[in-house]
Every structure is written in C-alpha cells, then in structure tokens.
Amino acid sequence: NAGVTQTPKFQVLKTGQSMTLQCAQDMNHNSMYWYRQDPGMGLRLIYYSASEGTTDKGEVPNGYNVSRLNKREFSLRLESAAPSQTSVYFCASSPREYLFFGSGTQLSVL
Amino acid sequence: KQEVTQIPAALSVPEGENLVLNCSFTDSAIYNLQWFRQDPGKGLTSLLLIQSSQREQTSGRLNASLDKSSGRSTLYIAASQPGDSATYLCAARRDGGSQGNLIFGKGTKLSVKP
Numbered sequence: 030n031a032g033v034t035q036t037p038k039f040q041v042l043k044t045g046q047s048m049t050l051q052c053a054q055d056m057n058h059n060s061m062y063w064y065r066q067d068p069g070m071g072l073r074l075i076y077y078s079a080s081e082g083t084t085d086k087g088e089v090p091n092g093y094n095v096s097r098l099n100k101r102e103f104s105l106r107l108e109s110a111a112p113s114q115t116s117v118y119f120c121a122s123s124p125r126e127y128l129f130f131g132s133g134t135q136l137s138v139l
Numbered sequence: 140k141q142e143v144t145q146i147p148a149a150l151s152v153p154e155g156e157n158l159v160l161n162c163s164f165t166d167s168a169i170y171n172l173q174w175f176r177q178d179p180g181k182g183l184t185s186l187l188l189i190q191s192s193q194r195e196q197t198s199g200r201l202n203a204s205l206d207k208s209s210g211r212s213t214l215y216i217a218a219s220q221p222g223d224s225a226t227y228l229c230a231a232r233r234d235g236g237s238q239g240n241l242i243f244g245k246g247t248k249l250s251v252k253p
Binding site: 069070071072073074119121126127129130132 | 173181182185228
C-alpha cells in the first residue's frame with residue numbers, strides 16, 4: 030500500500046545546479062500533479078499530466094520541466110536551480126475526483 | 140480568477156469543543172469543493188468532497204457544507220480531540236476536467252489542547 034512515493038525527501042542544492050524529483054504511484058491513476066507549497070502562498074500547481082503522454086502547465090511552471098515517463102511515474106526537473114525555488118514539493122495522483130498526495134520533498138537552494 | 144480564502148489562519152480550542160472552519164470562494168461556478176488535512180511534515184489527506192449539486196457531506200465527526208450562492212463552505216468538527224490538531228485546507232475545482240484547475244486556500248492551523 031505505498032500510494033504516492035516521492036524521492037528524495039530532502040535536498041540541498043547550490044544555485045545553478047540541476048536535479049530531478051521523482052514521483053511514482055501504484056494506484057493505476059491516470060492523472061498526476063506537481064505542487065509547491067510556500068509559507069503564506071498555499072499550494073500552487075506547477076505542472077500536471079491528465080494521462081500518460083500528456084503534460085500541461087499549471088500556475089507556476091517557469092523554471093521547471095516534467096516528464097510523464099509511464100502511467101506510474103511523473104518526474105519534475107529543475108534545470109538551473111534558483112533560491113526562489115526553495116520550497117516543499119508535493120506530487121499527487123488522482124483517478125478522477127480525489128487527490129492522493131505524497132509526503133513531499135523539502136528542497137533548499139542556496 | 141477563482142480565489143479561495145480561509146479565515147482564521149490559526150485556531151486554538153480546548154478538547155471536546157465543537158468548532159467550525161470557514162472557506163470562502165469568489166467564483167460560485169465550481170464543480171466541487173474538497174477539504175484536506177495536513178499534518179506537519181506530511182502530505183495532504185482528503186477528508187470530504189462536496190459536489191456542486193450537494194449541500195453537505197459527513198464522515199464520522201466531520202461535516203462539510205457548501206453554499207454556492209454565498210461562496211462559502213464550512214467544515215464542522217464535533218467533540219474535538221488533540222489528534223485533530225493539523226492544518227485544514229479547502230480547495231475549489233472549476234470544472235469536471237482534470238484537477239489542474241483546483242485552487243487551494245492557505246489553510247487554517249488547528250490546535251486542540253488537552
């Protein structure tokens with residue numbers, strides 16, 4: 030019963046470094062999402078994938094890229110990390126109505 | 140553009156008290172409204188979902204209501220317990236397509252004191 034699994038849980042980057050956040054779900058959900066959560070800003074959608082092979086921009090896509098590798102996996106890439114990308118990142122999946130969240134990745138960019 | 144507001148940002152109550160958390164939204168043309176719970180350092184857990192055609196949903200000690208005409212939803216927690224301490228978020232969904240159009244409030248941090 031893993032649900033939505035995110036790796037890593039914590040990461041510290043230097044400005045300009047790149048990294049990929051991994052997300053996998055084992056519930057056979059079609060839709061997957063990447064959110065960021067910042068103090069005072071709430072949860073904001075970065076990118077989403079309504080089905081395997083499709084991706085769409087959310088509210089704050091700049092500085093990020095995504096890949097829907099297969100139905101299970103949806104990765105988020107930071108090509109050149111900036112301090113403004115310091116945040117907690119959540120992956121979620123959905124069969125249609127309900128969202129199921131991972132436990133998050135706390136990312137700090139120095 | 141849909142905006143979702145939750146007031147107060149934080150609430151502290153003694154154990155056993157019944158309480159109401161508020162959520163307001165600016166665009167009444169919503170598809171559904173969801174309430175989530177978030178524990179410190181964890182992801183969100185869905186609590187209740189109310190479709191636009193419904194007025195309320197209940198799960199155990201939780202009851203969520205929806206009034207589209209006034210742009211408000213409330214989450215009622217009966218007989219609160221210390222284990223209810225968490226941040227509660229509401230989110231409004233605009234249409235029946237992908238949940239890429241889900242707009243979250245900033246949450247109410249609830250503390251239930253023993």
